[in-house]
Amino acid sequence: MTWTELVMAAAPTKGDQPAVSDVRTGEVVSYSAFVRRVTRAAAGLRRQGLRFGERVLVNVPLGASLPVAVHSVAWAGGVAVLGAAGTARMMITQRDHDPAAAKVERVFSFLPAPGATPFGDLLNSGALEFGPLAGPAIAPDGRRVLDHDELAADLRRVAARLVIGKDDVVINAASGVFRGLRVVDLAMMSGAHVVIAHEPSLVGCRVLAQERRATLVVAPYDVARRLLGDPVLRVIDERAVVSSLGM
Known part of the structure; x- marks a missing residue:
């Protein structure tokens, strides 16, 4: 299964359920x-x-x-x-x-x-x-x-380590385009709903997580560190989604 096939694999069961929501534009892509x-x-x-x-x-x-x-x-x-x-x-x-x-x-x-x-x-x-x-x-x-092989194999490794579920709502507060793309890939291959935040700040992540009833946040290290300890949210340092690619 290629990289894009892996990202689209959940589509037959998820159908018209939201895959990606863009906070800036309000667009929701199923x-x-x-x-x-x-x-x-x-x-x-x-x-x-x-x-x-x-x-x-x-x-x-x-x-x-x-x-x-x-x-x-x-x-x-x-x-x-x-x-x-x-x-x-x-x-x-x-x-x-x-x-x-x-x-x-x-x-x-x-x-x-x-x-x-x-x-x-x-x-x-x-x-x-x-x-x-x-x-x-x-x-x-x-x-x-x-x-494709490298990207797909890495997605599987990271997904096994981070364990994102099909019912998760993921706040994507990654600071770079490629890191943010990898968060989308990971969330979609798991059947989750990823919400893209355009203000990766502590307050912005907390407010958005509460509004969207999020279960997981992927954010830059400084923000992720300060979000740790939240009883509802799982928090992931954005570096974890690309570290195995050496980036």
């Missing part, structure tokens, strides 16, 4: 909607000529759109390069991009942007039912490339 968007966008990228192993710049902040963008590229057989700079034929952004930093031919944007094609246009036809069996999948820092 498990079934996530699979639908990823597989259709992957088909759209293939129609645009994306080749196996080809790099696609992904400049999308941590939120509900990030895992859709990254896993669409991976499911299409491409390599999602996290960042706003570089050279590639295609780029996926939240809104704008800097042409001087990102030298690309096509830009797909989740929000309206001059010269960009709406990301939604990639969803206009059938789904790509089968992704790659293996191969490169993501470049978290633009240089090191992680493949």
